[in-house]
Amino acid sequence: MTFIDTGAWIALYDRKDQYHKDACSIFRELRRQRERLYTTDFVIDETVTRLRYDAGHLAAVEFLDAIEGAEEKNTVTVVAIDEGLFGQAKRLFRRYSSERLSFTDCTSFVVCQVYGISAAFAFDRHFPIMGISLLQ
Numbered sequence: 649m650t651f652i653d654t655g656a657w658i659a660l661y662d663r664k665d666q667y668h669k670d671a672c673s674i675f676r677e678l679r680r681q682r683e684r685l686y687t688t689d690f691v692i693d694e695t696v697t698r699l700r701y702d703a704g705h706l707a708a709v710e711f712l713d714a715i716e717g718a719e720e721k722n723t724v725t726v727v728a729i730d731e732g733l734f735g736q737a738k739r740l741f742r743r744y745s746s747e748r749l750s751f752t753d754c755t756s757f758v759v760c761q762v763y764g765i766s767a768a769f770a771f772d773r774h775f776p777i778m779g780i781s782l783l784q
Contacts, residue, residue: 649683649684649685649686649763649764649765649766649767650678650683650684650685650686650765650767650768650769650783651685651686651687651756651759651760651765651767651768651769651770651780652685652686652687652691652724652768652769652770653687653691653756653768653769653770653771653772653775654691654694654695654698654752654770654772655667655770655771655772656671656674656675656769656770656771657687657691657692657695657699657711658695658698658699658702658703659671659771660672660675661695661699661703661707661708661710661711661714662699662702662703662707663703664703667771671769671771674769674783674784675769678769678783679723684725685718685723685724685725685769686724686725686726686727686759686763686765687715687724687725687726687727688726688727688728688729688752688755688756688759689726689727689728689729690729690751690752690755690756691752691756692712692715692726693752694752695711696708696711696712699711727759727763729755729759733755733758733759733762734755736758736762737751737754737755737757737758738754740754740757740758741754744777747774747777748774749774753772753774756768757774757775757778757780760778760780761778765780766779766780766781767780767781767782767783768780768781768782768783769782769783770782770783
C-alpha cells in the first residue's frame with residue numbers, strides 16, 4: 649500500500665514541475681506492480697487548487713477526471729477525512745510545533761497510521777519524520 653501526496657499528484661499533472669519526470673517514472677512502476685494506492689479528499693483539494701493556479705484549469709480538471717476514473721476502477725482509494733481522523737490530525741498538529749507541517753500533512757499521516765501504510769509517493773520530506781518511507 650502506498651499513499652500519494654499532493655506534491656506527487658502535482659508533479660504528475662504539471663509538466664513544468666521540477667519532479668515531473670521522476671513522478672512519471674515512479675507512478676509507472678507503481679502501476680506495473682499493481683500497488684494499492686491511497687490518497688485523501690484533503691490531498692485532492694490541495695492538488696486541484698494548486699494545479700488550478702500553477703498549471704491551469706484544464707490540468708486541474710484532467711486530474712479530477714483521472715481520480716474519478718481511478719476510483720471507479722478501484723485502483724485508487726480516496727479516504728474521506730471524517731470526524732475521527734480530523735480529531736486525530738488536530739492532536740498531531742498541536743504536538744509538532746517545531747516542524748513546519750501543514751494540517752493536510754497531519755491528516756495524511758493519520759490516514760497512513762490508521763490504514764497501516766508505510767510508504768508514500770511524495771516529495772515532502774516530512775513523511776520520514778512520521779516513520780513513513782518515501783519512494784525513490
